Amino acid sequence: MSEVYQKLKKIVSEKFVSNDLYMRHAYSRNVDPVLQGIPEYVVRPKDAKEISEILKIVNEENIPVIPRGAGCCEFGGSKPIGDGGIVLDMKRMENIINLDEENLIITVEAGISWSKLNEYLSQFGLYTGCMGPGSGLTASVGGGISHHSVGGGGCAKYGACTNQLVSLEIVLPTGEIIETGSQANKYSKFPFNRFGNGPDLASLFCGDNGIFGVKTKVSLQVFPRPDFANYKTFLLPRKSVEASVNIFTEIRKKGVDVYDAIYIMDLLVSVGCQYGLFPLWDNLKRKRGVFFYVIEANSEVELEEKTKQLDNILLTNKAEELGPEIADGNFAKWHYTEQGHWLFAHNLWGVVPGFEPLDAECHTPINSYPAILKDLDQWDQEHSEEMNMILEIAGFRPITGSGPIILIDGNNVEFTCGFTSFASYIDGKYYDIIRETNIKLWKSILERVTKWGVQWYMMGEIMSRLMIEIGAYSEEYYNFLKSIKKTLDPNLILSRGKFNF
Ligand SMILES: Cc1cc2nc3c(=O)[nH]c(=O)nc-3n(C[C@H](O)[C@H](O)[C@H](O)COP(=O)(O)OP(=O)(O)OC[C@H]3O[C@@H](n4cnc5c(N)ncnc54)[C@H](O)[C@@H]3O)c2cc1C
Missing domain, CATH: 3.30.43.10 (Uridine Diphospho-n-acetylenolpyruvylglucosamine Reductase, domain 2)
Structure with missing residues (x-):
């Protein structure tokens, strides 16, 4: 050895x-x-x-x-x-270190999953607010903070999981261990606030995609789960993209306090129903775009008032309410009460063996996504030759479109778009040409979406390098990023190659 x-x-x-x-x-x-x-x-x-x-x-x-x-x-x-x-x-680092019930702060080891953490908190009537990413059944808190993850429930109310961050323990690339926020003062007995003691250094490691340090301990704010909740699902009118934008915009303009508001576009509803992803909508005659919301409240009166405000917005946009029960098609109820906020995304990946979502998850202002969706249709047409080649081999033409569009904090949505193709292993045979074409098309769609000025939050190898290759960062910004990296990690040990470092 x-x-x-x-x-x-x-x-x-x-x-x-x-x-x-x-x-x-x-x-x-x-x-x-x-x-x-x-x-x-x-x-x-x-x-x-x-x-x-x-x-x-x-x-x-x-x-x-x-x-x-x-x-x-x-x-x-x-x-x-x-x-x-x-x-x-x-x-292996998945222990709960301390729940400060008085100050509503939990400290955990970074490898714990969002589901394990929330299962623990539920015994105390608490939750993390933003429930992490849609992959939260397995995804770790450290991974979430490294990605600014959002999308696993509670995003309209709480935003990304990094909003709830109080302090981090980090091992720097050269091996020193530091703590941020209130814990930068070595006399502080427990984490209680992120900001102060100088610049907010925790932010440097939020969304860093693991390039600046290894997160070992994470302290997050936690919240009492309100006693009352309501959840409704609506079928949208024919031009559902436009209707969804109006609904999101009105929710924000009228200041309605919503926990989750999510739009699922027509194509995803119809293809999803075809492949068994949405059994509760099998009986829907018209497979149109769907919109659902979840609201929380501390009293029945408050719940009623918020429900009225939201229903008013939905109904004036010609949405039709599905029934109150899950069996009636009430996806929102499943999403909130049965951990659908995590199951939904996991199901998307496994819906058909061999399916491969080659997607793009970004933030964009509410009013921008209709134009991006139209451009994606255009992109699809421009690549019909490659798409048809995949159709001939796999018997399946890749589908371009959008996953669920999720209202997050501010006037933004989490916008998942891209295309779903077949992986290269089909009926016992391996097709290099499909693998290569998928990756070429994927990079092409990511470039196209980037040029709409969107904001990527999970970058990994592909996005971080593509941003440099297509010149999306200004030279000054990239040099600044590089100089921070060089200072913290002179030998480029951590995540070497990302952002072309
Ligand atoms: C089914 C499915 C649904 C998804 N839905 C969403 C969604 O709704 N929203 C969303 O944001 N993402 C989503 N994702 C992407 C991804 O799961 C999340 O971003 C998640 O937060 C990653 O967590 P992880 O523990 O798997 O991290 P990993 O994938 O293991 O790592 C993610 C990044 O963080 C770094 N990292 C991990 N742990 C640490 C640590 N302790 N210290 C320093 N760096 C670290 C890694 O190097 C890497 O760069 C989804 C993925 C799947 C498969």
Whole structure:
């Protein structure tokens, strides 16, 4: 065994380091289809101290390290870029460290999943507000903070999960351990506030896609789950995209306090029904766009008032309410009461074996997405030759469109768009041409969407490099980013290759 292996073994013990071939291959993948490199070692540390020791060694040996939560990044974020290096699997670090019930702050290890964290909080009538990403059943809190994740419930009310961040414990790429916010004052007994003690350094690590440090401890605000909630689902009129924009805009303009407001476009409703994704809408005669909302309140009177305000907006936009029960098609009820906010996205991935969502998740102002959707139709037509080639081999023409469009804080939506294709393994045969075409088309659609000025929040390998390749960052901005990276990580150890570092 190599000297590095021996050193790693000494730090984490033999059980938690591996260079077995199957293990290395397993950790070479995220949910996206791109194979970009196979790590040399997989290490599963138990605490910040072990991570610090690992990082000191790899700096001496010049070995890149890539932190990984649950590996759900859709853009190749938590796997190596190029062969070699170490994948730092954070999933062993999933303990709850402290619930400060008085100050409503929880401190956890970064590898804990959103579902485990919220299951724990539910015993106290609490929740995290933003329930993390749609992948929250498995995705980790550290991964969420590294992505500014949003989309797993509660986003219209609470925004992205980084809004709730109070403090972080970080192992810097060179091995030093720091704490941010109130904890920058070593006399502070417990985390209570993010801002102060100088600049907000926690922000530097929010949405950093794992390039500036390894998050080991996360303190988040938590909230009492209100006693009352209402959830309704509506079928939209024929021009559902325009109707959805009006509804989102009116919700914001009228200042209605909504927990979740989500639009599912016509194409997704009809294709989803065809492939068994929405069994509760099987009986819908017209497979049109759907809009649903969830509201929360502290009293029946408040709930009634908010329901009235929202229904008024929906009905004046000619939406038709489906029934109150899940069996009547009330997706909102399933979404809020049955953890549909996490199940929905997981189901999307598995809907047809071999389906591959090649998507683009970004933030964009409410009034901008109709034009982007039209442009995506145009993009699809411009690429019909490649699409038809895939149709001929796979018997399936890729579908371009949008996933659920979710109201988030401010006047923004989380906008998931892209295309769904078939992976390259079909009926026992491997098609390189499909893999290559999928990736070429994917980069092309990402470039097209970027040029609408959207804001990416999960970047991984693909988006972070594409931004540089298409010149989306100004030179000054990119140089500034590079100089921070060089200062924190002079040997470019962490997530080497991202943002072309
Ligand atoms: C079915 C499905 C649905 C999804 N829905 C959403 C959604 O609604 N909203 C959304 O935001 N995303 C979504 N995603 C993408 C992704 O799951 C999330 O962004 C999630 O937050 C990633 O968490 P993870 O633990 O899997 O992180 P990983 O994918 O393992 O890592 C993500 C990034 O964070 C870094 N990282 C992970 N842990 C640490 C750490 N402790 N310290 C430093 N860096 C770290 C990694 O290097 C990587 O760059 C979805 C993915 C799937 C498969």
